[in-house]
Amino acid sequence: xxxxxxxxxxxxxxxxxxxxxxxxxxxxxxxxxxxxxxxxxxxxxxxxxxxxxxxxxxxxxxxxxxxxxxxxxxxxxxxxxxxxxxxxxxxxxxxxxxxxxxxxxxxxxxxxxxxxxxxxxxxxxxxxxxxxxxxxxxxxxxxxxxxxxxxxxxxxxxxxxxxxxxxxxxxxxxxxxxxxxxxxxxxxxxxxxxxxxxxxxxxxxxxxxxxxxxxxxxxxxxxxxxxxxxxxxxxxxxxxxxxxxxxxxxxxxxxxxxxxxxxxxxxxxxxxxxxxxxxxxxxxxxxxxxxxxxxxxxxxxxxxxxxxxxxxxxxxxxxxxxxxxxxxxxxxxxxxxxxxxxxxxxxxxxxxxxxxxxxxxxxxxxxxxxxxxxxxxxxxxxxxxxxxxxxxxxxxxxxxxxxxxxxxxxxxxxxxxxxxxxxxxxxxxxxxxxxxxxxxxxxxxxxxxxxxxxxxxxxxxxxxxxxxxxxxxxxxxxxxxxxxxxxxxxxxxxxxxxxxxxxxxxxxxxxxxxxxxxxxxxxxxxxxxxxxxxxxxxxxxxxxxxxxxxxxxxxxxxxxxxxxxxxxxxxxxxxxxxxxxxxxxxxxxxxxxxxxxxxxxxxxxxxxxxxxxxxxxxxxxxxxxxxxxxxxxxxxxxxxxxxxxxxxxxxxxxxxxxxxxxxxxxxxxxxxxxxxxxxxxxxxxxxxxxxxxxxxxxxxxxxxxxxxxxxxxxxxxxxxxxxxxxxxxxxxxxxxxxxxxxxxxxxxx
Numbered sequence: 001x002x003x004x005x006x007x008x009x010x011x012x013x014x015x016x017x018x019x020x021x022x023x024x025x026x027x028x029x030x031x032x033x034x035x036x037x038x039x040x041x042x043x044x045x046x047x048x049x050x051x052x053x054x055x056x057x058x059x060x061x062x063x064x065x066x067x068x069x070x071x072x073x074x075x076x077x078x079x080x081x082x083x084x085x086x087x088x089x090x091x092x093x094x095x096x097x098x099x100x101x102x103x104x105x106x107x108x109x110x111x112x113x114x115x116x117x118x119x120x121x122x123x124x125x126x127x128x129x130x131x132x133x134x135x136x137x138x139x140x141x142x143x144x145x146x147x148x149x150x151x152x153x154x155x156x157x158x159x160x161x162x163x164x165x166x167x168x169x170x171x172x173x174x175x176x177x178x179x180x181x182x183x184x185x186x187x188x189x190x191x192x193x194x195x196x197x198x199x200x201x202x203x204x205x206x207x208x209x210x211x212x213x214x215x216x217x218x219x220x221x222x223x224x225x226x227x228x229x230x231x232x233x234x235x236x237x238x239x240x241x242x243x244x245x246x247x248x249x250x251x252x253x254x255x256x257x258x259x260x261x262x263x264x265x266x267x268x269x270x271x272x273x274x275x276x277x278x279x280x281x282x283x284x285x286x287x288x289x290x291x292x293x294x295x296x297x298x299x300x301x302x303x304x305x306x307x308x309x310x311x312x313x314x315x316x317x318x319x320x321x322x323x324x325x326x327x328x329x330x331x332x333x334x335x336x337x338x339x340x341x342x343x344x345x346x347x348x349x350x351x352x353x354x355x356x357x358x359x360x361x362x363x364x365x366x367x368x369x370x371x372x373x374x375x376x377x378x379x380x381x382x383x384x385x386x387x388x389x390x391x392x393x394x395x396x397x398x399x400x401x402x403x404x405x406x407x408x409x410x411x412x413x414x415x416x417x418x419x420x421x422x423x424x425x426x427x428x429x430x431x432x433x434x435x436x437x438x439x440x441x442x443x444x445x446x447x448x449x450x451x452x453x454x455x456x457x458x459x460x461x462x463x464x465x466x467x468x469x470x471x472x473x474x475x476x477x478x479x480x481x482x483x484x485x486x487x488x489x490x491x492x493x494x495x496x497x498x499x500x501x502x503x504x505x506x507x508x509x510x511x512x513x514x515x516x517x518x519x520x521x522x523x524x525x526x527x528x529x530x531x532x533x534x535x536x537x538x539x540x541x542x543x544x545x546x547x548x549x550x551x552x553x554x555x556x557x558x559x560x561x562x563x564x565x566x567x568x569x570x571x572x573x574x575x576x577x578x579x580x581x582x583x584x585x586x587x588x589x590x591x592x593x594x595x596x597x598x599x600x601x602x603x604x605x606x607x608x609x610x611x612x613x614x615x616x617x618x619x620x621x622x623x624x625x626x627x628x629x630x631x632x633x634x635x636x637x638x639x640x641x642x643x644x645x646x647x648x649x650x651x652x653x654x655x656x657x658x659x660x661x662x663x664x665x666x667x668x669x670x671x672x673x674x675x676x677x678x679x680x681x682x683x684x685x686x687x688x689x690x691x692x693x694x695x696x697x698x699x700x701x702x703x704x705x706x707x708x709x710x711x712x713x714x715x716x717x718x719x720x721x722x723x724x725x726x727x728x729x730x731x732x733x734x735x736x737x738x739x740x741x742x743x744x745x746x747x748x749x
Contacts, residue, residue, distance in 0.1 A: 008446070008737055015730040020456050023449045030449075034442040038435060047089065047232035048424050051254050053282070054263035055273045059297035060235055062371035063263060064088070067417040068225065068233075084206055084216045085250050086235040091222030094198055095190040098205045098212070098219045103183045105217065112165035116158075123157045124149060159654050171214035179215050187212075198223070230424050254282055259291045259423050262361065266302040266333065266368070270294075270340045272528075278357050291423065292360045294341075296333055299370035300394055300410060303329055310398040322406040325398060330368055337366040351523055353564075367416055374411035377404040447741055454734050461727050464716050472717070476710050480703055486604035487699045493596045494695030498688050505680050508583045512576055512676055519572035520669050522560045522662045558655040565665045566641045569672065573640055576676050584683060597698065640668050 009028055016024060052060045068088075101109070127149040155163055172179055189201045198221055204210045205219060234253045254260070260282065264274045296302075303309065303325060309332065313324035344350065345358050376387055380403075383391065395401055408414060644664045653661045716723035 008741070011733060011737060015726070015733055018457070018726045018730040019453050023453050023456075027446055027449050030442055030445050034438060037438050047230055048259070049232045049234065049253070049257040050259045050261070050420060050423065051234040051236060051257040052261045052263065053236045053254070053277055054297075055277050058263040058265050059371055060263050062375075063261075063295070063297065063369065063413075064233065064235055066371040066374040066411065066413050067420070068223075068228065085218040085237055085253070086206075087218070087220045087253070088228065088233040088235065089220065089222055090225065090228035090231065092224060093190075093222070094192050094224045095188065095222045096192070096198055096202055096205075096219055097222075098187045098189070098202075099217045100182045100185055100187075100212070100215045101179070101217045103180070106179050106183050106215065109165040109168050112162050113169040116162050116166040119158055119162055120154055124154050127153060127157070168214045175211045175214065177211065177214065182212065182215055227421065231421075257290060259293070259420070261293050261295050261420075263295045263297050266296045266298050267305075269296060269336065270344060275344065275354055278354060278361075282357055290360065291364065292357075293364050294337060294361050294366040295416070296337065296366055296368040297371065299329070299333075299368045299412065300373050300390075301370075302333060302368075303410070304394050304397040306332070307397065310400070314399060318400075321400055322402070322409060325400070326410060333368050334366060338362075349526065351525060353523065367412065367419075369412045369416055370410055371413065372411075373407045374413040377407035377411065380404045380407070443741060447738065450734055450738055450741070454731060454738075457727050457731050457734070460713075460716075461724060463713060464720055464723055464727075467713065467717060469714050469717055472710055472714050476707060479706055482604045483601070483699055483703055486600070489604070490597060490600045490699055491695040493593070493600050494691045494698075497593055497596075498691045501687055501691075502684060504583060504586070505684050508579065509677055509680060512579065512673060515575070515579075516572060516669050516673060519568040519575075520666060521568065522565050522658065522665060524558060524560050524658060526556055526558050528554055528556050558658075560653045560658045560661055562644060562653050562661060565661055566644055569640050569644075569665065569668050572669070573672055576672065580676065580679065580683075584687070601702070640672050644668060 009031055012019060012024060012027065052064060054060050187205070189198075192198055192201050202219065202221075205212045205216045207213060210216075234257065236250050236254070262274070262278065264270050306329065309325055309328045312328055313321050316324040341358060341362050345355055345362070372390070376383065376391060379387075391402065400406075402410070644661070
């Protein structure tokens with residue numbers, strides 16, 4: 001297509017002195033635009049983006065290690081706080097890039113770490129007050145001191161951002177690290193021979209005791225595995241990221257993904273924590289456009305724990321027994337997944353965002369895997385004591401002797417890996433579709449201009465044959481006189497357009513404030529968990545010894561998401577910018593303005609006069625009106641979320657901070673609206689000046705264009721034979737190009 005348009009442009013250039021210069025320039029511009037758009041479309045969709053999400057211990061890294069690397073390339077972080085986002089892409093030479101926290105990120109982490117002791121003491125006091133025994137009325141009762149809660153009980157109640165920040169600061173201190181030496185920087189690890197060496201090289205940055213683990217924000221692994229070509233895999237950290245900027249990176253990647261895999265442990269399938277992963281990691285925008293797959297991990301443990309399945313399959317011959325067990329297991333797990341999803345979707349109080357995301361998850365049948373089974377099969381003859389023990393337990397529970405092949409079948413890794421790789425086809429289809437739209441649009445635009453060139457040549461040929469020089473000079477004098485006399489009538493068209501523009505912008509301001517109300521909302525989530533506590537049930541206040549009884553109670557945690565607040569602001573800013581641009585285009589309807597100016601111009605003449613060439617006049621007016629343009633907008637370049645990021649370092653905001661989050665969001669929304677209205681005022685002023693200037697100069701420009709055209713026509717009449725010959729050749733060229741255009745359009749892109 002590109003070669004065809006270049007050839008067409010070059011061919012038409014041979015007749016540039018005969019063809020309409022403006023239309024010829026438009027074809028050249030379209031050629032360049034098509035090339036840039038095709039490059040942008042291919043670059044934008046160069047890789048299929050796949051994200052793997054799930055809570056800690058769900059097996060995300062194990063799944064990716066088994067599916068793609070056959071080794072422990074991706075390290076398993078100890079806690080959600082040390083788990084950095086990892087992007088995996090193909091490259092001929094293996095290497096890694098590591099990005100550290102920024103100075104602002106680390107300042108927020110240190111601030112929350114310093115607040116740990118105060119929050120710990122407050123939560124400890126609250127627990128002791130809640131567990132304090134009632135005062136006994138017995139005269140034999142001794143004063144009782146409330147049982148001091150364990151550190152685990154207290155920490156469980158602390159905001160995750162607080163415990164996370166303390167952990168990161170402590171890890172940095174243990175390594176003797178001065179974070180300020182590295183903050184805001186990147187390290188490149190390019191002295192690795194292959195992907196096999198990446199795991200060791202990355203240990204210092206993401207390993208349990210890595211020197212830089214505490215300050216690593218994200219990493220990119222370039223793996224020399226051709227199977228990854230065309231793919232971009234995102235291994236996300238655990239949910240509830242304590243650093244908003246890191247959470248924004250995660251959401252930013254997830255917002256651009258094409259396929260999402262949610263891993264959930266079959267031992268605790270689709271728990272409230274999994275719901276939190278979905279709600280707090282996945283941005284709502286674009287979720288329905290993605291393929292979302294639910295993956296149940298640890299399929300081997302589910303099989304070990306279900307003796308009924310092993311018993312039912314035991315009636316099958318040995319060569320079909322493993323397949324029977326897996327078939328029965330998947331049927332059972334599939335029904336469980338469906339029931340669990342329905343229960344979650346229909347649960348009273350479920351927030352709308354999670355319900356919509358779960359609806360997207362439900363569209364695809366769940367898959368079940370065992371990364372452990374795959375890795376065991378790969379190193380079957382060299383198992384560690386721990387791996388041998390777990391394999392023995394699996395065989396004892398099922399009464400079946402597994403081989404490497406049956407373990408691979410149990411793992412389901414090959415089938416799921418093939419499915420992931422097959423997702424590339426979705427991207428190919430998307431790219432092809434976009435390219436076809438761009439190419440077809442270019443073909444239609446070029447064909448339209450070639451036909452307009454042809455019409456213009458036919459009319460010019462008729463004018464050359466039918467006009468004489470004296471008549472043209474008389475027409476030119478009449479046109480100049482009438483256009484000068486009707487200048488005010490044409491300028492009035494521009495004045496009326498400016499009034500309409502001002503009215504439309506005033507309406508947009510009102511609509512923007514109404515629209516802001518929809519986004520100015522912080523979703524509050526209530527999450528119920530069960531916790532244990534101790535009660536003193538001894539007689540006489542423990543006179544003869546204390547007897548502690550463990551009891552359970554429901555604890556409702558109320559929180560909001562800073563990430564949700566940020567996402568709503570970003571969505572509103574994007575929507576507001578798009579609405580502003582659309583309003584500019586709509587309120588300055590160039591096609592309508594051109595029609596009205598043309599009508600005003602033509603009304604100055606007696607169109608019933610047989611000597612008046614209306615086609616010539618209209619053609620020249622339209623040439624001048626093509627120069628009319630509207631300004632672009634600069635709205636939306638500011639970061640409106642800075643204050644929220646600075647004030648709320650945790651994705652989760654506790655109940656006592658929700659009002660502060662709402663206030664911060666309102667303040668940010670005010671800034672957006674102020675910027676929006678300021679940009680509107682600037683555009684009204686710019687458009688007003690443009691319309692006023694164009695209205696005042698249009699008549700002179702049109703007269704200049706008309707005089708130039710009439711002069712050219714007089715010269716062509718004076719050299720009538722050669723002029724008609726050049727037109728005939730140009731027409732023949734256009735006919736030839738139109739035929740080639742139709743042929744090329746019918747051929748594959």
